[in-house]
Amino acid sequence: MRAPPRVFSQGIFDPGTGLGSADTTSEPADAARSDATGDDQFDHSESVTSRVDWHELVTRIRTGDNSGLEDLYGLFARGIRFYLCRQLGPQELDDKVHDAFLIVVQAIKRGDLREPERLMGFVRTVVRRQVAAYIDDVVHSRREELHLDVGVRVADGRNNPEQDAAFQQKVEFMTSILRTLSDRDREILTRFYLDEQTQEQICEEMDLTETQFRLLKSRAKARFGELGRRKLQQKPFGSLFLRTSVDSAH
Amino acid sequence: MNTSFLSHIPEGMLEKYVLGRLPDAEMATADEHLLVCPTCQTNLQAIDEYIAVMKAATAAVSCEVVRS
Numbered sequence: 449m450r451a452p453p454r455v456f457s458q459g460i461f462d463p464g465t466g467l468g469s470a471d472t473t474s475e476p477a478d479a480a481r482s483d484a485t486g487d488d489q490f491d492h493s494e495s496v497t498s499r500v501d502w503h504e505l506v507t508r509i510r511t512g513d514n515s516g517l518e519d520l521y522g523l524f525a526r527g528i529r530f531y532l533c534r535q536l537g538p539q540e541l542d543d544k545v546h547d548a549f550l551i552v553v554q555a556i557k558r559g560d561l562r563e564p565e566r567l568m569g570f571v572r573t574v575v576r577r578q579v580a581a582y583i584d585d586v587v588h589s590r591r592e593e594l595h596l597d598v599g600v601r602v603a604d605g606r607n608n609p610e611q612d613a614a615f616q617q618k619v620e621f622m623t624s625i626l627r628t629l630s631d632r633d634r635e636i637l638t639r640f641y642l643d644e645q646t647q648e649q650i651c652e653e654m655d656l657t658e659t660q661f662r663l664l665k666s667r668a669k670a671r672f673g674e675l676g677r678r679k680l681q682q683k684p685f686g687s688l689f690l691r692t693s694v695d696s697a698h
Numbered sequence: 699m700n701t702s703f704l705s706h707i708p709e710g711m712l713e714k715y716v717l718g719r720l721p722d723a724e725m726a727t728a729d730e731h732l733l734v735c736p737t738c739q740t741n742l743q744a745i746d747e748y749i750a751v752m753k754a755a756t757a758a759v760s761c762e763v764v765r766s
Contacts, residue, residue: 527733534746568730575733615751622755627762638760641752644717662710669748 506564509556517553524549524571535579544582548575618672625671633664640665707731707738712745 500523508516525545532544551574555561561570607615626634636654639645651661707715707728714720715728732738 523734526736527739530739531729531733534742568733569726571733572726572729576729615747618747618751619754619758622751623758626755626759634756634759637752638756641749642756642760646719668752672748672751 502564502567506556506561506567509553510559512557520553521549524552528571528575531575532579536582544578548578551578622672625668629668636661636664637668706735706741709741709745712738712742713749716742716745716749 505516505519505523509520510516528548529541529545532548533541536544548571552571555570555574561567626637629637632654636650636656639650639654640647647658647661650656651658711720711724711728715725720728732742
């Protein structure tokens with residue numbers, strides 16, 4: 449089955465972070481294909497650990513070999529940046545990424561990482577703690593601000609007006625698609641995306657097979673991609689925010 | 699260092715990741731892979747946005763239905 453066209457956006461995150469710049473056209477489209485087929489199996493060990501010699505990398509960092517630091521940065525910089533930006537937004541992102549690397553490198557040099565093959569898990573722990581600490585700080589400081597000014601509001605610093613407009617346009621596309629669906633199909637999508645019911649619950653309560661459920665979701669996504677592409681071709685600023693992957697290349 | 703990987707996180711798994719429906723172990727695996735895989739980061743951004751759009755659109759249509 450041909451994978452549905454997919455919409456990629458650089459609007460959610462700050463374009464300045466460069467998080468949307470990966471060339472998706474040159475990579476396998478496993479992810480896109482899996483939705484309709486239900487193939488959620490993923491063997492992480494085949495994808496990463498077979499390509500990186502963690503022991504050798506950690507040894508180079510421990511011994512102060514600059515190439516070790518460069519490789520560590522090359523391997524994780526974008527991912528750490530992506531993770532922190534997704535969780536916390538783009539504010540002071542460079543500083544946060546730098547802090548994460550500092551913690552990881554210092555821990556490696558101290559010998560805290562006893563199992564080098566767990567480096568990815570270790571980096572994950574570091575950034576998760578960083579996110580938790582940052583949120584704690586924000587909650588604490590906002591509580592104090594609230595004591596001073598009850599009118600204070602939590603600002604969402606992630607979107608600028610152009611990004612908001614592009615997002616709103618996509619919502620309107622999707623709304624128009626939903627209006628064309630049957631009540632039943634719309635209810636299925638509403639239960640899943642809005643009410644956050646599980647696939648199992650929806651299938652059971654609405655007497656659906658897993659395949660019917662997946663097909664409905666895939667079709668909605670495909671129509672969103674098609675309509676979005678068609679409409680945004682007519683609008684010059686659209687191309688700044690939306691591009692399509694070449695799922696059919698595989 | 700080669701960071702081009704053979705396997706990527708399937709879309710269904712990424713969707714569960716965004717919706718917070720992955721078991722802890724799979725969440726950890728996905729997190730770790732996302733730290734080193736630009737393709738999956740980009741796919742996740744797309745799914746993040748698609749789900750945000752779907753939430754807003756289904757909410758809008760539900761309101762219309764209620765009003766009518």
